[in-house]
Amino acid sequence: MPNFNINNLEEYVSLVVCATVKTGITRQMEAFRAGFNQVIFTWSVQHTSEKQVKEDMTLPNVQTEIKKSVQNASAKQDQ
Secondary structure (H helix, E strand, O other): OOOOOHHHHHHHHHHHHHHHHHOOOHHHHHHHHHHHHHHHHHHHHOOOOHHHHHHHOOHHHHHHHHHHHHHHHHHHHHO
8 A cells, every 4th residue: 555645645635536436436326327217217108298297206106116116127137
């Protein structure tokens, strides 16, 4: 492990930020984005108008759709 001091503090901070904000969470964000897009796409395809989307965009409805998506994904993995 390299030694960090006042002379390379900027490099150290840069590496820490990169590891925690960029590369450190990239996979988690990609997984979240993929799951979110799958749930929202499936849910939005079922609606025919903007008004219907706004009416159905309640927390209980979104939670139900997320649960369905998780169950479907689990069922696909079990096959």
